Amino acid sequence: MFNILLSANAEKPPVYTILFAGNNFQRLLWGLFVTLRVSLIAVLLSLPLGILFGLFMRRKDPISRGISQLYLAFIRIMPPLVLLFLVYFGTARIAGFHLSGEASGILVFTLWGTAEMGDLVRAAIGSIPRHQKESGRSLGLSSWQIYRYIIIPQTVRRLIPLSINLITRMIKTTSLIVLIGVVEVLKTGQQIIDANRFQYPKASIVIYTVIFFLYFIVCFPISQLGKYLEKKLKV
Amino acid sequence: MEEIVQEQLLEIKDLEKSYEDDSPVLKDISLSVKKGEVVVLLGPSGCGKSTLLRTIMGLERIQGGEILLEGKNIVGKSEEARKERQNLGMVFQSYDLFPHMSILENLLLAPMKVQGRKREEAVQEARELLARVHLSDKENAYPSMLSGGQKQRVAIIRSLMMHPKLMLFDEVTAALDPEMVREVLDVVMELSEQGLTMLIVTHEMGFAKAVADRVLFLEGGKILEENTPENFFQKPDTERAQQFLQNFSYVSHRHVGR
Amino acid sequence: MDIAFIKQYIPMYVEAGKLTLGIAFLGILFSLLIGFAASLILYYKLPIWRRVVQIYVELSRNTPLLVQLFFLYFGLPKLGIRFSSELCGVIGLSFLGGAYMTEAFRSGLSTVQKIQKESAQSLGLSKGQIMRYIIFPQALSVSIPAIVANMIFLIKETSVFSGIALADLMFVSKDLIGLYYKTEEALLMLVISYLIMLLPLSILGNVLERRMRISYV
Numbered sequence: 001m002f003n004i005l006l007s008a009n010a011e012k013p014p015v016y017t018i019l020f021a022g023n024n025f026q027r028l029l030w031g032l033f034v035t036l037r038v039s040l041i042a043v044l045l046s047l048p049l050g051i052l053f054g055l056f057m058r059r060k061d062p063i064s065r066g067i068s069q070l071y072l073a074f075i076r077i078m079p080p081l082v083l084l085f086l087v088y089f090g091t092a093r094i095a096g097f098h099l100s101g102e103a104s105g106i107l108v109f110t111l112w113g114t115a116e117m118g119d120l121v122r123a124a125i126g127s128i129p130r131h132q133k134e135s136g137r138s139l140g141l142s143s144w145q146i147y148r149y150i151i152i153p154q155t156v157r158r159l160i161p162l163s164i165n166l167i168t169r170m171i172k173t174t175s176l177i178v179l180i181g182v183v184e185v186l187k188t189g190q191q192i193i194d195a196n197r198f199q200y201p202k203a204s205i206v207i208y209t210v211i212f213f214l215y216f217i218v219c220f221p222i223s224q225l226g227k228y229l230e231k232k233l234k235v
Numbered sequence: 236m237e238e239i240v241q242e243q244l245l246e247i248k249d250l251e252k253s254y255e256d257d258s259p260v261l262k263d264i265s266l267s268v269k270k271g272e273v274v275v276l277l278g279p280s281g282c283g284k285s286t287l288l289r290t291i292m293g294l295e296r297i298q299g300g301e302i303l304l305e306g307k308n309i310v311g312k313s314e315e316a317r318k319e320r321q322n323l324g325m326v327f328q329s330y331d332l333f334p335h336m337s338i339l340e341n342l343l344l345a346p347m348k349v350q351g352r353k354r355e356e357a358v359q360e361a362r363e364l365l366a367r368v369h370l371s372d373k374e375n376a377y378p379s380m381l382s383g384g385q386k387q388r389v390a391i392i393r394s395l396m397m398h399p400k401l402m403l404f405d406e407v408t409a410a411l412d413p414e415m416v417r418e419v420l421d422v423v424m425e426l427s428e429q430g431l432t433m434l435i436v437t438h439e440m441g442f443a444k445a446v447a448d449r450v451l452f453l454e455g456g457k458i459l460e461e462n463t464p465e466n467f468f469q470k471p472d473t474e475r476a477q478q479f480l481q482n483f484s485y486v487s488h489r490h491v492g493r
Numbered sequence: 494m495d496i497a498f499i500k501q502y503i504p505m506y507v508e509a510g511k512l513t514l515g516i517a518f519l520g521i522l523f524s525l526l527i528g529f530a531a532s533l534i535l536y537y538k539l540p541i542w543r544r545v546v547q548i549y550v551e552l553s554r555n556t557p558l559l560v561q562l563f564f565l566y567f568g569l570p571k572l573g574i575r576f577s578s579e580l581c582g583v584i585g586l587s588f589l590g591g592a593y594m595t596e597a598f599r600s601g602l603s604t605v606q607k608i609q610k611e612s613a614q615s616l617g618l619s620k621g622q623i624m625r626y627i628i629f630p631q632a633l634s635v636s637i638p639a640i641v642a643n644m645i646f647l648i649k650e651t652s653v654f655s656g657i658a659l660a661d662l663m664f665v666s667k668d669l670i671g672l673y674y675k676t677e678e679a680l681l682m683l684v685i686s687y688l689i690m691l692l693p694l695s696i697l698g699n700v701l702e703r704r705m706r707i708s709y710v
Contacts, residue, residue: 077691082663085666085680085683172555204568204570209564212560215557216552294611325615327611333609345617349622
């Protein structure tokens with residue numbers, strides 16, 4: 001079964017060499033970069049927006065609560081691909097302008113990341129025991145000082161590993177933008193396979209294995225970092 | 236006068252136990268317990284007395300020596316050793332009741348699943364035992380609804396359901412609030428009066444004195460002294476034991492008169 | 494909004510929804526089996542097998558399902574291993590879900606205290622009996638919220654099946670948009686279909702989580 005990966009015959013070179021033919025490998029990396037660019041921009045936007053949303057979720061008036069709950073529930077319950085469809089196909093029709101696949105991706109993953117990050121922030125603040133605040137007060141600290149020296153540092157400690165996990169989730173989910181027409185790593189892979197259909201009829205096994213591991217190489221270190229920090233920062 | 240031949244129930248010979256980093260916990264321990272005898276293990280914390288009980292129960296690996304119950308090996312993972320160990324019962328310091336089962340289910344699990352006894356018969360015995368420890372009204376309660384003392388009494392009768400030949404008590408009152416210690420120790424006392432063979436680790440000196448037929452003093456993983464309770468508590472043979480008791484007389488000051 | 498159009502195509506969505514749920518059901522079932530077995534391997538620290546499980550979990554959790562499916566559906570046939578897109582869906586979902594369920598079971602098992610095992614041991618219960626009567630029931634009640642969350646996650650993940658030409662809800666919607674330009678109608682039906690499939694489970698998940706929190710206070 002695996003000999004096809006290595007065997008060469010007169011007309012056809014071994015299948016793995018497709019990676020090094022032309023600039024195929026660079027093209028794949030570029031495709032990966034397109035995916036990562038979308039996730040990175042979305043992450044950078046989600047972090048501050050998520051913190052704001054998290055604080056908003058802690059408001060107690062029923063209207064704010066209703067809005068934030070509804071927003072979070074909708075984002076949570078809909079598959080990310082449905083959200084992408086709503087934005088990509090929906091904006092053109094309803095709002096009258098066409099968003100590119102990449103822009104739709106950034107918009108959707110920012111909305112998604114904001115909701116998830118917001119919920120993490122809300123939970124992290126809520127999990128700080130009340131007596132922390134009270135003992136701060138009994139030491140004569142002002143409320144600003146209590147936030148500055150007690151609440152915020154503890155919240156951040158809890159948040160860091162969780163938000164790192166969120167980042168890997170966003171990177172993995174960004175792979176979906178291929179389904180709304182973005183030429184990213186999977187699409188580039190398909191193009192390479194198509195272009196070399198005659199010379200490398202079995203290229204797809206190599207290309208998709210490589211893409212699989214490209215994602216792994218990106219996500220694994222980040223998730224390990226998350227795990228490490230989770231252990232290290234445990235309060 | 237009729238001569239009473241007391242047979243050895245438990246025999247430990249040259250027991251050696253060390254942790255993974257090679258630091259020894261038990262060194263060259265040899266002891267025997269006769270049928271019907273109550274032996275109390277005393278010693279400073281970290282002396283290895285709890286480890287000794289856990290070793291007998293098969294919860295810890297040993298590096299050398301033998302542990303025999305009625306002459307049969309109870310060390311190791313073999314099916315025979317496991318079978319023999321079913322003759323032992325053990326109660327731990329922390330509440331070890333199964334939280335997802337009612338009190339009655341806690342009592343029935345092992346008799347039915349291990350000994351294959353009939354439910355009706357086991358239920359009957361469980362109810363008798365519950366009555367003996369004054370917990371008849373709790374049979375359908377769950378462990379989280381019981382006080383610490385009540386939980387420990389259930390833990391004791393849960394072991395008794397298996398009709399053990401030897402009971403091991405590992406600081407069963409150490410985690411209890413002071414006012415609950417008495418109700419648990421009373422149960423153990425009663426068992427000793429009924430002739431159950433027991434090996435007890437405790438920090439309750441008054442109780443130790445009252446319940447023990449024999450006292451073993453451990454330190455640094457070794458048995459330093461073996462004595463009758465009367466002698467041990469009045470004038471122990473070794474200096475280490477003397478110091479131990481002096482330290483204790485302050486700590487257990489509040490228990491005087493028990 | 495073209496109501497007649499919606500009425501006309503409801504049956505198509507029902508069919509697609511059934512397909513999605515069918516694959517999700519099988520995928521979740523196998524995920525639970527894989528997760529259960531793998532978590533036991535981790536719990537008992539079986540040599541070699543333990544490494545295999547660890548590598549599997551990392552590979553599966555650090556790659557997107559869509560890429561896994563492309564590999565199964567477009568890559569493997571070149572090695573002579575050919576699955577239908579439905580089967581690819583089930584395999585892909587089980588591969589992904591197995592890793593998530595392993596984590597759910599593992600974290601449940603890790604919350605059961607050692608003393609529980611020891612006291613069961615000292616009552617004479619065998620290893621299998623201890624797992625069955627003592628450890629697993631306690632672990633499961635801790636794991637259930639995570640298991641339900643994983644189920645929701647896996648049903649949502651089925652949306653990527655359209656990428657391997659499965660006629661699921663996404664596929665049908667894209668078709669209607671492409672063929673008839675009925676964008677609003679198609680998207681509305683899409684959203685409603687997922688709400689119908691996921692809302693009950695998500696409410697159940699919330700209730701379970703709240704109950705867990707109360708019982709552990």
